[in-house]
Amino acid sequence: MESCPCGSGRDYKDCCGPFIAGKANPSTAEELMRSRYSAYAKKAVDYIIGTCLIDEEHGIDEEGTKKWAEKSTWLGLTILNTEKGGAYDEEGMVEFKASYVLDGLKENHHEKGYFKKKDGKWLYLDGEFIPETIRREGPKVGRNDPCPCGSGKKYKKCCGRDL
Numbered sequence: 001m002e003s004c005p006c007g008s009g010r011d012y013k014d015c016c017g018p019f020i021a022g023k024a025n026p027s028t029a030e031e032l033m034r035s036r037y038s039a040y041a042k043k044a045v046d047y048i049i050g051t052c053l054i055d056e057e058h059g060i061d062e063e064g065t066k067k068w069a070e071k072s073t074w075l076g077l078t079i080l081n082t083e084k085g086g087a088y089d090e091e092g093m094v095e096f097k098a099s100y101v102l103d104g105l106k107e108n109h110h111e112k113g114y115f116k117k118k119d120g121k122w123l124y125l126d127g128e129f130i131p132e133t134i135r136r137e138g139p140k141v142g143r144n145d146p147c148p149c150g151s152g153k154k155y156k157k158c159c160g161r162d163l
Helices: 029-042 045-050 062-071
Strands: 072-084 091-102 105-118 121-129
Touching: 029 045, 029 062, 029 072, 029 091, 029 105, 029 121, 045 062, 062 072
Parallel strands: none
Antiparallel strands: 072 091, 091 105, 105 121
16 A cells, blocks of 8 residues: 555555546546646646646746756645636636755745636646744844854854945
8 A cells, every 4th residue: 555645644556546547537636736746746737737727828838847846855735725617617726835855955835826717637737935033042142142153253243244
């Protein structure tokens, strides 16, 4: 049994596997989002590209998508919110966070993904990236405070001079 990368808790062959293999189509925008995440994790770039609405207004950076999928280690998907996107809707939104490691750095991709049905099939339309706020763990170092590197100099004359 292979757990599905999308985090549903189901077996891959009973969850996103049939979608990625082209044996079935997702019936909701969330199912499409989950299967697209699984496709990134499985490096199934053709599925990712094939589930995008590509027209004069919308496109996809195929080379960038391929690099991102292949160079990343995908850690997990969290669905935060959905609006519409049901089996009988024509459009929908799925807000999600996808965690991954790229070049040794852990990242969280937070996005509101917009989906549209075309000829009865859900497609990814576009996304709105939501930046994450970075919070400092320790106290803020003032310009005249001792430099935390231990040099004995003031911060402004040491590590803070290039800021």
